[in-house]
Amino acid sequence: MRQTQHDPERHPRFFASAANKASQAAGRASTFVLACAAIVIWAATGPLFRFSDTWQLVINTGTTIVTFLMVFLIQNSQNRDSAAIQVKLDELIRTGTVQNSFxxxxxxxxxxxxxxxxxxxxxxxxxxxxxx
Incomplete structure (x- = not known):
């Protein structure tokens, strides 16, 4: 049996890459249109399912899951953006005439x-x- 070595650096890079792709996809207009279409389809099926509790639970559960996952994607994206901006500002401070104490x-x-x-x-x- 072949053993694989665990590379601890691979997983953060994979997550960062996946989070970046997902946040870019989530920010597209087509994704917004798709989400709106899902809501319209769900609403249109209300009479078919007699506006049942299960029918309502489908949208509640779906939106809760999407919101929960998006919180982590957005936070990851903001953390990376903030770190990149901080590095850029630090470099400007370091090479400029402002106080390096900043x-x-x-x-x-x-x-x-x-x-x-x-x-x-x-x-x-x-x-x-x-x-x-």
Missing amino acids: VGIEHLSADELEELRARCEERAKVVAAARR
């Missing part, structure tokens, strides 16, 4: 970020006033 601030607490935002806003007001 690199990595995404790891600060909400209170620390708010304090930093307020200081930056105050500095921006001072610079704008000096330009007038």
